[in-house]
Amino acid sequence: xxxxxxxxxxxxxPVEPACAHDRSERGCAACKVRLVxxxxxxxxxxxxxxEALSQPVHxxxxxxxxxxxxxxxxxxxxxxxxxRLSRLLPDGRRQVMGFAMVGDFLGLALPERFTVTAxxxxxxxxxxxxxxxxxxxxxxxxxxxxxxYERAGHELTLAQDHMMLLGRRTAEEKVASFLLGLRTRYAxxxxxxxxxxxxxxxxxxxxxxxxxIETVSRxxxxxxxxxxxxxxxxxxxxxxxxxLERIAAS
Amino acid sequence: xxxxxxxxxxxxxPVEPACAHDRSERGCAACKVRLVxxxxxxxxxxxxxxEALSQPVHxxxxxxxxxxxxxxxxxxxxxxxxxRLSRLLPDGRRQVMGFAMVGDFLGLALPERFTVTAxxxxxxxxxxxxxxxxxxxxxxxxxxxxxxYERAGHELTLAQDHMMLLGRRTAEEKVASFLLGLRTRYAxxxxxxxxxxxxxxxxxxxxxxxxxIETVSRxxxxxxxxxxxxxxxxxxxxxxxxxLERIAAS
DNA sequence: CGTATCTTTGATGTGCTTCAACTTGCGTGG
DNA sequence: CCACGCAAGTTGAAGCACATCAAAGATACG
Numbered sequence: 356x357x358x359x360x361x362x363x364x365x366x367x368x369p370v371e372p373a374c375a376h377d378r379s380e381r382g383c384a385a386c387k388v389r390l391v392x393x394x395x396x397x398x399x400x401x402x403x404x405x406e407a408l409s410q411p412v413h414x415x416x417x418x419x420x421x422x423x424x425x426x427x428x429x430x431x432x433x434x435x436x437x438x439r440l441s442r443l444l445p446d447g448r449r450q451v452m453g454f455a456m457v458g459d460f461l462g463l464a465l466p467e468r469f470t471v472t473a474x475x476x477x478x479x480x481x482x483x484x485x486x487x488x489x490x491x492x493x494x495x496x497x498x499x500x501x502x503x504y505e506r507a508g509h510e511l512t513l514a515q516d517h518m519m520l521l522g523r524r525t526a527e528e529k530v531a532s533f534l535l536g537l538r539t540r541y542a543x544x545x546x547x548x549x550x551x552x553x554x555x556x557x558x559x560x561x562x563x564x565x566x567x568i569e570t571v572s573r574x575x576x577x578x579x580x581x582x583x584x585x586x587x588x589x590x591x592x593x594x595x596x597x598x599l600e601r602i603a604a605s
Numbered sequence: 606x607x608x609x610x611x612x613x614x615x616x617x618x619p620v621e622p623a624c625a626h627d628r629s630e631r632g633c634a635a636c637k638v639r640l641v642x643x644x645x646x647x648x649x650x651x652x653x654x655x656e657a658l659s660q661p662v663h664x665x666x667x668x669x670x671x672x673x674x675x676x677x678x679x680x681x682x683x684x685x686x687x688x689r690l691s692r693l694l695p696d697g698r699r700q701v702m703g704f705a706m707v708g709d710f711l712g713l714a715l716p717e718r719f720t721v722t723a724x725x726x727x728x729x730x731x732x733x734x735x736x737x738x739x740x741x742x743x744x745x746x747x748x749x750x751x752x753x754y755e756r757a758g759h760e761l762t763l764a765q766d767h768m769m770l771l772g773r774r775t776a777e778e779k780v781a782s783f784l785l786g787l788r789t790r791y792a793x794x795x796x797x798x799x800x801x802x803x804x805x806x807x808x809x810x811x812x813x814x815x816x817x818i819e820t821v822s823r824x825x826x827x828x829x830x831x832x833x834x835x836x837x838x839x840x841x842x843x844x845x846x847x848x849l850e851r852i853a854a855s
Numbered sequence: 856c857g858t859a860t861c862t863t864t865g866a867t868g869t870g871c872t873t874c875a876a877c878t879t880g881c882g883t884g885g
Numbered sequence: 886c887c888a889c890g891c892a893a894g895t896t897g898a899a900g901c902a903c904a905t906c907a908a909a910g911a912t913a914c915g
Contacts, residue, residue, distance in 0.1 A: 442769055445854060450769040464758025470765055497747055500754060507757040508714025514764035515720055519692055519700040521771035522815030526871065557894065565772030567872055572895055588880090604695060776903065807862065817904055822863055838912085 382406045386482075388434050391458035391544055396502030401492070408488040414438075414475035420461070423472045429486050430462030436479025437554040440471040441562065451563035453513075454555060457544050463507055465490065476554040521565045529564040530574040532603035534584070534591060552590040578602075632656045636732075638684050641708035641794055646752030651742070658738040664688075664725035670711070673722045679736050680712030686729025687804040690721040691812065701813035703763075704805060707794050713757055715740065726804040771815045779814040780824040782853040784834070784841060802840040828852075 383406040389395060397405060412431070414420060420431065423442055438455040452471050455461055461473060465486065493500050516536075520529055538551050553560070561568045575591070578584045583599055585592040593599060633656040639645060647655060662681070664670060670681065673692055688705040702721050705711055711723060715736065743750050766786075770779055788801050803810070811818045825841070828834045833849055835842040843849060 442765065444769065444773060448773040450772045452765050452768060464755075464761050466758065466762070470762050494747075497744075497750070500747070500750055504750060504754045504757060505714075507754060507761060508716065510761055511714050511757060511764060512716070512720050514761065514768065515692065515702050518702060518764065518767055518771060519694065521768060522700045522812075523694060523698045562772075568894080569873085569896085570871060573871095576895070806860095818862080819864085819905085820903060823903095826863070 383409065386434065388432065388458045388544075392432050393460050393499070393502050393506060394432065396499045397496070401496055401499070404492055405484070408484055408492070410483045410485075412481045412483045414479040414481070416475055416477055418475050420473040420475065420481070421469050423469055425469050427462060427466050427469050427486060430460065430465070430484050430489050432482040432484075433457055433459045433461070434480050434482055437476045438473045438479060439476055439555060439559055440473050442471050449562045450565075451555075451559055453517075453563070454559075456540060460503075460506065462486070463503065463510060476559075526564075526566055526570050527574050527577070528603055529566060530560075530571060531578065531583075531599045532605070533560065533564055534593060535596075535599055535603055538593060549594075549596075550587065550590060550592045554589075633659065636684065638682065638708045638794075642682050643710050643749070643752050643756060644682065646749045647746070651746055651749070654742055655734070658734055658742070660733045660735075662731045662733045664729040664731070666725055666727055666729075668725050670723040670725065670731070671719050673719055675719050677712060677716050677719050677736060680710065680715065680734050680739050682732040682734075683707055683709045683711070684730050684732055687726045688723045688729060689726055689805060689809055690723050692721050699812045700815075701805075701809055703767075703813070704809075706790060710753075710756060712736070713753060713760060726809075776814075776816055776820050777824050777827070778853055779816060780810075780821060781828065781833075781849045782855070783810065783814055784843060785846075785849055785853055788843060799844070799846075800837065800840060800842045804839075 383389060383394060383402045384399065386392075386394065389402075394402065394405065412420070414436070420438065421427070433455050435457060437457075438461075439451055440453050440455060440461075441449055441451045443449050454476070455473065461481070462469075464470075493503065520532055524532065534551055537553075538548075541547065541551065555563075557568045557571050560566075561571045564571065575584075575586055578599075579586050581598075583593075583595045583602070585594055633639060633644060633652045634649065636642075636644065639652075644652065644655065662670070664686070670688060671677070683705050685707060687707075688711075689701055690703050690705060690711075691699055691701045693699050704726070705723065711731070712719075714720075743753065770782055774782065784801055787803075788798075791797065791801065805813075807818045807821050810816075811821045814821065825834075825836055828849070829836045831848075833843075833845045833852070835844055
């Protein structure tokens with residue numbers, strides 16, 4: 356959703372100076388997430404420039420990429436896996452701002468410091484771009500800036516959708532809406548299926564939707580019992596899309 | 606907060622082809638909101654270019670500038686007054702996404718269609734830029750694009766703050782946090798005072814904070830009774846900032 | 856001043872949370 | 886292979902923060 360950079364002590368050290376996108380073959384040009392990422396804005400020469408400053412990063416589940424308040428020294432593009440983007444209140448209450456999936460860009464706003472903590476939900480690989488170098492490329496590449504700007508505008512719209520959800524929807528609407536939204540996102544990266552994988556746990560969903568874990572669980576069981584969906588290991592199968600859409604009531 | 610353009614039937618027709626910012630004198634260069642708006646990114650020649658395509662717009666209280674879903678044909682800069690930016694759910698539930706104040710830019714994301722409805726809360730004047738022309742200027746002025754991009758990033762951070770508020774804060778925290786945030790915003794436009802004007806009604810605050818009008822009213826009376834603030838006509842006076850900050854608990 | 860609108864206040868209701876088990880899945884080692 | 890332990894998820898009962906319903910002040914304004 357947002358934030359970029361290197362984190363003082365937490366961030367794993369990149370090992371190889373090349374684009375993580377399937378780099379073992381033809382580097383960025385062959386990257387399987389290129390067309391769904393900001394990289395789609397680049398010509399082949401620019402892509403080469405980008406590749407020169409990219410480094411692959413791998414994260415194990417539960418490993419943090421960076422922490423809220425860390426000085427942001429890099430930006431990232433997710434090439435595999437998923438991350439949880441969250442913020443903590445001093446007393447421990449948590450809000451999950453979103454989940455970064457394949458093709459998503461972290462550090463979109465090029466902030467001084469990260470505003471969220473990013474943690475891997477599953478084995479995850481990213482393309483890391485040192486911020487200074489990336490900013491240089493952006494300055495030299497107006498349509499990349501244009502593309503980032505568009506992306507930021509899109510994020511803003513998504514943020515508004517989520518504010519509506521948090522402020523004005525019921526628990527059941529929140530859960531239905533979340534699942535349908537996830538399905539749409541998966542469809543955007545070529546995984547259009549009635550079965551929606553849930554790489555995050557119930558607590559993560561709860562913290563994303565402004566609910567408790569128990570309420571999320573109850574709503575899922577209710578929708579399951581009513582045959583609107585089927586809870587399967589690691590995800591849900593959306594059996595009655597029409598009904599779910601009616602409940603989500605966008 | 607976001608969205609720009611002209612609305613089919615609702616938008617008032619601009620009458621004069623010149624910058625509304627204090628244009629009666631020296632046009633944009635003399636505009637009193639220039640330094641707090643995106644216009645601050647421009648050199649004096651660019652400012653002249655901008656001025657050529659700006660038109661003043663005036664709105665009476667309750668008048669809409671544009672509606673959610675309207676085709677966006679322009680962007681705006683607020684020079685006077687305040688607007689409410691809201692979204693409606695099909696069943697009438699409303700979420701106020703934010704309030705646009707002096708210096709704020711509407712249509713930041715240059716969307717096809719507006720994602721919110723913008724309505725004046727008080728007598729309001731804006732600088733209107735036809736979107737096509739504005740986009741042209743942006744394309745010719747990289748650091749204006751840069752500036753818009755930064756602004757978008759800032760909005761994204763604010764949106765995250767608000768998600769945290771909506772999802773994880775109590776009613777009292779929401780109200781205290783809102784008032785302190787407003788105060789900070791006023792300070793940013795040179796109105797640093799313990800007295801915070803509230804151009805919006807209780808219902809607007811409620812719809813912004815994900816509460817009901819009654820709860821907002823009760824929280825305000827409670828904070829008043831406890832001498833953390835004083836309710837005055839048209840606003841509040843923040844008597845005990847330390848206490849309010851402790852309640853807001855950022 | 857009278858009427859419409861907004862705000863406050865009180866009484867009551869309820870959706871979600873909290874608290875507390877219980878269940879399930881799964882890796883680990885005896 | 887199964888006993889064990891731990892983490893994640895589910896389920897139930899009780900409580901509470903906020904919503905809803907209702908009505909009485911304020912304020913605004915023609």
